[in-house]
Amino acid sequence: MKTYRSLFFLFFCISVSLFLCTLLSSCNQNVVMESQQNLADNKWDYSDAKTFSAEIKDTVQHYNIYISLRHQFNFEWRNIWVKIETTFPDGKQYEKRVNLSLSKPDGEWFGDILGDNCDIQIPIQMNAYFPELGKYTFKLSQDMRVNPLSYIKTVGMRIEKSKKEVK
Helix, strand or coil: CHHHHHHHHHHHHHHHHHHHHHHHHHCCCCEEEEEEEECHHHEECCCCCEEEEEEECCCCEEEEEEEEEEEECCCCCCEEEEEEEEECCCCCEEEEEEEEECECCCCCECCEEECCEEEEEEEEEEEECCCCCEEEEEEEEECCCCCCEECEEEEEEEEEEEEEECC
């Protein structure tokens, strides 16, 4: 009888482990690219553009595109203007200026706050599609009137598959 309990317990542990592995590995199946880059001395200079690349393998799929930032609690602005330069696989380029809101009008920060750090992931384009297969490169640079922009620790980008498909 003790052998059956041991076998049952072993079977149960293996089943739970497999379930957890499947659950945890499926969480990131939709992520195409996610990367963070640190900024020297927690300052973002005009000349310190951060570059991210993503390999797009499906032109029918829609994607959600985010910019993520980690800034210190004493950052003095409610928003950041960012210039995004996209290079397509065929070499064509597209540039866009985007306003990233970091707080409510009353100064309450968006995102997750831990200590003096605020982590925020801001959607810049939802249900976007990429018209060409291949490598896309995104160059992000700060476009504020102040240079360098202090109290910014990291800049990142995330591209994930959306549930919507091009018809």
